[in-house]
Amino acid sequence: MRERESSTRRLMRIERAVGIERKELKLHLGRLVESGHVIANVIEKRGRGGHPVISYDISENGRALRSDVARWIDWGVRLGYYPDSFFYLPSDN
Template identity: 50%
Template sequence: MRKQRDLPVSIYRILLYLSRMRAEDFDSRRLVRIERATGIDRKELRSHLEKLTDLGLVECIDEGKKGRGGHPQLHFNITPVGRTWRSDIGRLIQLCQRGEYYPESFFYLPSDSF
């Protein structure tokens, strides 16, 4: 069972990982990579990405290709507005770390070595 994280940390991790990926680098396994790196399961990740797209923090790109199950292969990129929100959420998390609401490890992705 995966650790439950609160909403700001989940959103921050998704935006951080998307900002580290190159926008032109499309791959059918991209969502799996985001899922593994952020520690968020696929259904929850899909829900977060849809909401972040509606808010304009992430853009969804459909290249018209179909996956194994016939589902469209969607790619997500962070927008400039998303980068700004990522920094703001990061500052909130840092403040919560200083106040000892979050342990130090909440700020980093599981793929980071610290």
């Protein structure tokens, strides 16, 4: 069986983590770029179907947002709104 590229594996892991499909994920990533939380990097090569390959980096604003979201989730777990395993992925091992 052919091994997938790391960028494909990363995208598939993101899809599993957030529970949304690629087309919907693309919309959310576009909004994060517009808001300044994420920076889009267009890579020279083309993907399947001739589409541009884009990688995303988290900006400083995005890091602050990610930290705020993590604190909110941790707070929700400590207050008992979510069980400890709610945000756990088997691939996190």
